[in-house]
Amino acid sequence: MNGLHLNDVLDRNRPAEPEALRRGAEELRLAIIDLIDGAGLGHYSSTFSIAELLTVLYRRTMRLKQGDPAWPDRDRFLLGKGHAAVGLWPLLAELDYFPADWLSDFGKLGAPLTDHPNMRTTPGVDFSSGSLGHNLSVGIGMALAARLQKRDYRTFVILGDGELHEGQVWEAAMAASHFKLGNLVAIVDANGSCATGSTSSVMNIEPVAGRFAAFGWAASDIDGHDIAAIIKAFDTLPDPGMSVPTCIVARTLKGKGVSFMEETPRKWHLGFLGSEDRARAPRRKSGKGSEHGGSGRRFFIHRGRG
Amino acid sequence: MGEAVDVFSFTAGEAEVDGGESIGAALAKLGDERPDIVVVAPDLSGAPIAAIFAARHPERVFDCGIAECNAMSVAAGLAASGYIPFVLQMGAFSALKCAEQIRTDMAYTQLPVRILSAWSGLTMAYFGTSHHAVEDIAITRAIAGLTVVAPSDPHSALALLRSTLDHPGPVFFRIASGDEPRLYKGIPSVARGQFLRLHEGRDATIIATGLAIHWAFAAASMLEGEGIQIGVLDAVYLKPLDEAAILEAAWETGRILTVEEHNVAGGLGTAVADVLARNGAGAKLSVHGLPDEHLLVARPAELHAHYGLTPEGIVEKIRTLLEAR
Structure with a gap:
């Protein structure tokens, strides 16, 4: 699918074109809809908010090896917000980490691909998750292991912004700078929404970057759907041998790309499109000059009724 | 002062x-x-x-x-x-x-x-x-x-x-304190999921864990002087549990006392009761540990004495168990 062969090393910051990555994120959203279609239930909107981030990480930024999910020098990826795992499966299949036909069994009894990631059933999952607040700590363990083994892999952890309510995140934030882990990158999916309301109306987390900075991290905000901004942030990460961990606060839209999910994102945190909506979707909008400056088609699914 | x-x-x-x-x-x-x-x-x-x-x-x-x-x-x-x-x-x-x-x-x-x-x-x-x-x-x-x-x-x-x-x-x-008095003369040989036997006995068996095994062993020694033979098993494995040893104790001695420095709700005694019940072993069981309530606060030795977690307390439990019909 990506024109690569087994055991090809995929270097960091590969020359993937921004336009191809933007299209890749759109295709990922479509693949997610297909997967949830088969399963009958899934997390749409909080996966759509990280489609661009996942696409850039797996198709450009992270150092990986085609077909070898256990390669010791690979960059690690942890999905703290494990409910977005459905967005990982098409990307891991593309890397030949498991047979592509596993995708059709997603969510079925005993199937290896599950709603939350399980490292014991799915090659390419670097750690299991499902309980919010644990994976940044686990990432510290992996980053410490890299130091002990004198390896230069990076460990990336995507956290939800609601996940920042968990106290353990701040125990980990304190420890990461204390241990001088410049090989650790936290990405906060700041989609502004948790189960009850807007994230900060339920419990204020702002200023996110300011808080991480106060804990000793290099932290900054980007537009989490702007491919060029994501590329720039990832391409300019400090050398893993440096001593300050990096936090990228990605401002995103929960449900990005689907009009009715963007409008009522919490309704689509966990749901099922159903045959009527599914039959009308996807619809792609053509046009130039999208809001992020891309020149091609802009992916958008419109609600077909009401 | x-x-x-x-x-x-x-x-x-x-x-x-x-x-x-x-x-x-x-x-x-x-x-x-x-x-x-x-x-x-x-x-x-x-x-x-x-x-x-x-x-x-x-x-x-x-x-x-x-x-x-x-x-x-x-x-x-x-x-x-x-x-x-x-x-x-x-x-x-x-x-x-x-x-x-x-x-x-x-x-x-x-x-x-x-x-x-x-x-x-x-x-x-x-x-x-x-x-x-x-x-x-x-x-x-x-x-x-x-x-x-x-x-x-x-x-x-x-x-x-x-x-x-x-x-x-x-x-x-x-681990209790990690520097308890020695119970084993050398490094014992342990196998996964198996208790260690400290004392043979035909009248009843004590299954205890951690600190409690010290009191159990002392109690068995005290009773031996009266001609009462108490088997003592050290539950060094709590999971997997030595079901075979529990059933053997039930069949051979018919009476089992468990002792633990733990709430009696959900501890070693509960686990032993579960094994006996599931296997239809008709042994008499007495569970000795800390009551399911907020405990008093004091020096450990005072609390052990208060709750009967002592060799004397265990001897008393054994006597009651031996009298049970």
Whole structure:
């Protein structure tokens, strides 16, 4: 699918074109809809908010090896917000980490691909998750292991912004700078929404970057759907041998790309499109000059009724 | 002027055992042999169980400060990267506070983390209910894929440390102070899922764990003088549980007393009752431990006496059990 062969090393910051990555994120959203279609239930909107981030990480930024999910020098990826795992499966299949036909069994009894990631059933999952607040700590363990083994892999952890309510995140934030882990990158999916309301109306987390900075991290905000901004942030990460961990606060839209999910994102945190909506979707909008400056088609699914 | 209360120190693991080794020294020695062993601790890297290792291998010790849950998940991340982390935790805060990190990050993932849960039971009881560690057997036994062991003296601790070193999943060590008097003359040979037999007997069997095995053994010796033969089994493995030994005790002696420094709800006694009931073994069972209520706060020895967790208290329980029809 990506024109690569087994055991090809995929270097960091590969020359993937921004336009191809933007299209890749759109295709990922479509693949997610297909997967949830088969399963009958899934997390749409909080996966759509990280489609661009996942696409850039797996198709450009992270150092990986085609077909070898256990390669010791690979960059690690942890999905703290494990409910977005459905967005990982098409990307891991593309890397030949498991047979592509596993995708059709997603969510079925005993199937290896599950709603939350399980490292014991799915090659390419670097750690299991499902309980919010644990994976940044686990990432510290992996980053410490890299130091002990004198390896230069990076460990990336995507956290939800609601996940920042968990106290353990701040125990980990304190420890990461204390241990001088410049090989650790936290990405906060700041989609502004948790189960009850807007994230900060339920419990204020702002200023996110300011808080991480106060804990000793290099932290900054980007537009989490702007491919060029994501590329720039990832391409300019400090050398893993440096001593300050990096936090990228990605401002995103929960449900990005689907009009009715963007409008009522919490309704689509966990749901099922159903045959009527599914039959009308996807619809792609053509046009130039999208809001992020891309020149091609802009992916958008419109609600077909009401 | 009152007397200074000398009920607790961080000396756990300092006691010397055969060959001049303490638990701390043994851990350091394992660290010399195995570069894949690391130590993670929440503000406990200076405690004797960790300190010798820390002096010898400072680069492999990660003190996470007073953040127990973070320490557990950091250890899991190290284990997922090829290391065998020993996490030193205070008994009152390990299973109870970090149950979810143990379940989700170590057991569900089947990673080789070793939790050294020290100062368990009433070891720190003087400090209040917050420091009573009397729920950990119930919590840890309910976690699938977790091995639970309870050394009763430094020798059995060493045996369990070494014999579980290459077990692929997580292991929870329920340790009292770590420097209990010696019960075993040398390092006993332990097998996964098996109790250790300390005394033969035909009239009844005591199955006890941790500190309680010391009182049980003393009680059996006292009764022996009266011609009463009590078998004593040391439940060094709490999970997997030695079902065969429990059933054998039921069939051979017909009467079983369990003793533990743990809430009687969900502890060793509950586990033994479950085995007997599931197998239709008609033995008479008496469960002796701490009542399911908020315990008094005092020096451990005073509490042990109050709750009958003494050789004399156990003798009394045995007499009642022997009288039961």
